[in-house]
Every structure is written in structure tokens, then in C-alpha cells.
Amino acid sequence: MQHSRRPFQITLAAAAVVAAGLGGGVLPTASGAEGGAEGSGGTVKQENPPSFEEFAATTHRDDKGLYIVNGDEALSDRAELRRYYDRMIADGGPAQDGSTSLVVNQGPSGDDLWTAAEAGNLSYCVSDAFGADKATVVDAMASGAGIWEAEASTIDFVHDPSADADCTTGNDDVLFSVEPTSDTSFIARAFFPSSSDYEMNVLVNPDSLVSSGWDPVNIMAHELGHTLGFRHEHTRPESGTCFEDSNWRPLTPYDSASIMHYPQCNGSSDDLTFSALDAEGVKEVY
Numbered sequence: 001m002q003h004s005r006r007p008f009q010i011t012l013a014a015a016a017v018v019a020a021g022l023g024g025g026v027l028p029t030a031s032g033a034e035g036g037a038e039g040s041g042g043t044v045k046q047e048n049p050p051s052f053e054e055f056a057a058t059t060h061r062d063d064k065g066l067y068i069v070n071g072d073e074a075l076s077d078r079a080e081l082r083r084y085y086d087r088m089i090a091d092g093g094p095a096q097d098g099s100t101s102l103v104v105n106q107g108p109s110g111d112d113l114w115t116a117a118e119a120g121n122l123s124y125c126v127s128d129a130f131g132a133d134k135a136t137v138v139d140a141m142a143s144g145a146g147i148w149e150a151e152a153s154t155i156d157f158v159h160d161p162s163a164d165a166d167c168t169t170g171n172d173d174v175l176f177s178v179e180p181t182s183d184t185s186f187i188a189r190a191f192f193p194s195s196s197d198y199e200m201n202v203l204v205n206p207d208s209l210v211s212s213g214w215d216p217v218n219i220m221a222h223e224l225g226h227t228l229g230f231r232h233e234h235t236r237p238e239s240g241t242c243f244e245d246s247n248w249r250p251l252t253p254y255d256s257a258s259i260m261h262y263p264q265c266n267g268s269s270d271d272l273t274f275s276a277l278d279a280e281g282v283k284e285v286y
């Protein structure tokens with residue numbers, strides 16, 4: 001979940017490639033105060049895509065050293081960033097299959113999802129390092145998790161407070177950690193089921209979480225959507241902007257009001273609420 005950065009758009013041949021992932025994604029505050037009117041015409045078009053070196057140089061790294069693409073998704077190193085870049089260039093543009101709101105990430109062996117057993121114990125800690133903000137984050141995580149859990153009985157996010165004092169990716173008592181960041185370029189960022197163990201954390205800027213204009217519960221629910229394997233809805237061609245790549249499979253018809261759709265990417269909902277089609281989509285795979 002990112003704000004304040006302008007999308008970087010490139011045009012390849014006849015297909016417009018909107019690369020929220022190239023040079024970082026966007027998610028301005030709900031008020032638009034930081035991002036302005038993104039999403040419609042506020043993008044830069046180029047005839048030639050950037051070289052990998054140019055792309056890498058403009059890609060934001062968070063304070064753990066991970067590369068942030070698509071606004072709030074983390075890649076661990078330069079090799080992974082290269083693969084991401086190559087896929088982006090090879091895709092050449094949005095999939096034009098008119099395919100039939102939620103889209104699931106595609107890993108090497110198909111859908112990037114947890115097994116039923118794994119989904120039933122998605123354990124996490126919330127770092128004590130949040131200090132005075134910890135209670136807010138704990139509550140937002142619990143309520144955000146509850147939104148998904150209410151739709152699919154397979155899914156159970158489990159907070160383990162006994163791990164909060166040592167809440168890092170290195171703590172094997174929990175699947176993932178929720179840690180504070182002072183990085184102000186995003187509100188929060190997450191990971192996918194196929195991410196490496198050392199990538200499995202949700203980083204949250206606590207100041208941004210409470211001041212973005214969006215409900216912290218919806219923000220955390222969006223991030224938890226990624227941890228369940230769901231991609232940004234606005235990568236679908238129907239959005240007409242903010243294309244990321246084609247490594248996804250649609251679960252429902254396009255939903256401009258999805259919780260996974262950035263509002264400023266031609267979204268029809270400005271509050272990141274969970275939609276009816278989000279409920280349909282998660283039920284299909286969990």
C-alpha cells in the first residue's frame with residue numbers, strides 16, 4: 001500500500017504498458033493530498049522502455065534492503081528484480097483475453113496459494129517495536145484478518161503474542177512477522193505465499209497507517225490479501241491503467257471496487273472496502 005509516487009508508464013509497440021511496478025507503484029492518500037489526481041492522465045508515456053539499469057536505479061528499496069514493486073510488493077534481491085523486469089518487458093502489455101474481482105498470483109507451478117492446512121494456521125507476531133502504536137496495529141490486523149476469515153472457513157490468521165518480543169522473519173515460531181518501518185514511501189507492504197521465508201513480513205509505517213485517510217483495518221486487509229496470494233485488481237486490462245504484469249489468473253469478473261484495486265487506478269471505490277466479488281473470489285480458492 002503506497003502513496004505519493006507517480007506511476008511510471010511505458011508504451012511498448014501498440015500496447016500501453018502501465019508499469020506501476022516500474023519505478024514504484026502509487027497509492028496516494030485517500031484525500032489525494034500527497035498524490036494528486038493520479039490514475040487518469042497523470043502518467044508519463046515513453047516510446048522506449050527503460051533499461052534494466054535505469055529501472056533498478058529508480059526502484060525503491062525499503063529499510064530491509066528489499067526492492068518494492070507494484071506499490072507494496074517486495075522482491076528480495078537484484079536477481080529477483082531482474083526476473084521481474086524481464087517478465088514485464090516480455091509481457092509487452094496487458095493480457096487482451098477479455099477474460100472473465102479477485103486475481104490470484106501465478107507461481108512456477110500455478111496458483112500461488114496456501115494449502116488448506118497452511119491456510120488454517122497463518123500465524124504471525126506483531127513487533128513490540130511498534131511501541132505506543134502496537135495496539136492499533138494488533139487491532140487492525142485482527143479485524144483485517146477477520147474480513148477474509150469471515151468468507152472462507154479455511155482461512156485462519158493466528159496472532160501469537162508470545163513471539164512479539166522477537167518479531168522478525170528469523171522467528172520460526174510464527175509464519176510471518178508484522179514489523180514497523182520508518183520508510184515513508186509506503187503505508188505498508190506484504191509478501192505472497194511463494195515468497196522466501198526471509199521475505200515473509202508485513203512492514204507497516206505506523207504514522208502513515210493512522211493518517212492515510214483510509215481505515216487501518218482496510219489497509220491491513222489489503223495487505224493480507226497479498227499474503228493470501230491475491231494480486232492488485234488494477235493489473236487487469238479493464239482498469240485501463242496501472243498494468244503490472246500478466247502472471248495472474250482471474251477468479252471473478254473484473255471488479256473496479258475490489259479491496260485489491262488501488263482507488264487512483266481508475267477504481268470505483270475510494271475507501272478500500274471489501275467487495276461482494278472479493279468474497280466470491282476468495283471462496284473459490286479457499
Ligand SMILES: [Zn+2]
Nearest residue numbers: 001071072222
Ligand atoms: Zn497492494
